Amino acid sequence: KAGVTQTPRYLIKTRGQQVTLSCSPISGHRSVSWYQQTPGQGLQFLFEYFSETQRNKGNFPGRFSGRQFSNSRSEMNVSTLELGDSALYLCASSLAVTGFGELFFGEGSRLTVL
């Protein structure tokens, strides 16, 4: 079956712009979570959505937001981009209704902010 699909794979933006990243989870998975990966900070949890509701949130400023649609697809948005937002953004989906199920990661969207 198809894995987690993230689009776009690569993008370049300038400071002050905003960006929207998309994630299509594995069919049947209702939980989608987002992580930011940078050389300096490593992998950090952004937020998790389940059935269109944000279930958990990491320590990121309000410029980072997300949402989930009724088909479980998710988007994350970063407004007023800063140089430090350059990162690989990873999406993961899970089958679990409660608690924790194995996370399946996409290949990521690599954002470069100039």
Add this chain to the structure above:
Amino acid sequence: GDSVTQMEGPVTLSEEAFLTINCTYTATGYPSLFWYVQYPGEGLQLLLKATKADDKGSNKGFEATYRKETTSFHLEKGSVQVSDSAVYFCALRNTGTASKLTFGTGTRLQVTL
């Protein structure tokens, strides 16, 4: 808060050598522990996991034992292959945090012939 500390890389080994990547953690409660692997240009893949003290996770020749007394979850493999070259991440998930994983900084492994 929760944290995971991994040994610094890169780790360079010859094929068939023994591998150990150290991982220690700090967490309240009873976390579950994981090792993920990231091959070049790919996302993360779950390598193995352990959900309670003294559990041993194993997969593809890799093993790790959940040691609560030393708060450790070291990754080992008896004989590495060139195809094992990747970045390895230790992670924990604490009780009640759904899909929130806390990751270590990752350890790059390079295996040469």
